Amino acid sequence: GENVEQHPSTLSVQEGDSAVIKCTYSDSASNYFPWYKQELGKRPQLIIDIRSNVGEKKDQRIAVTLNKTAKHFSLHITETQPEDSAVYFCAAKVGTSYGKLTFGQGTILTVHP
């Protein structure tokens, strides 16, 4: 089955810096790659996603890039703010899998004021 590896497990940045989180996946049939943000004690919430026919997608300060050849995708957050502090999860969906997502292990992002 699909396997998703996420790095780093923790990331600490100063306010205003950029943050990058990387994920690799194993199944070349994966075609959907979401990123979820989970604040302490809350549910995961989708912040951005990308399909396999697109190389990059942006939404204000966040962007996701996908390299299908290398089977990796990354989350980029620019101009970080303290409220960006949370756990971020990447995931991958194999095309024929009834919507099942395989998640990475998570990255704890801390933005210091």
Add this chain to the structure above:
Amino acid sequence: NAGVTQTPKFRVLKTGQSMTLLCAQDMNHEYMYWYRQDPGMGLRLIHYSVGEGTTAKGEVPDGYNVSRLKKQNFLLGLESAAPSQTSVYFCASTAASRNEQFFGPGTRLTVL
């Protein structure tokens, strides 16, 4: 719309006890999922359902059973709880025609 709701929010069990977690969604979604979340391990799929009356095993199904008697509800059961089942449990749902999964608020379960 309430979205995805879960009951209870917290529960403490003794080893060997049983319980049922309820997930409900009001978005008419076909697909529903149960995950467990443990530190450093992300979200792992326990069981899922693609429609009323159908269920299937996920990545970590042992020790759990599920039922989906109504489209809007997905129940997760623990017949004989073990300390290894201490975790936070999340339910999620999605429409068959879409990709985004919507999560419930979670249930924090402690097994002593």
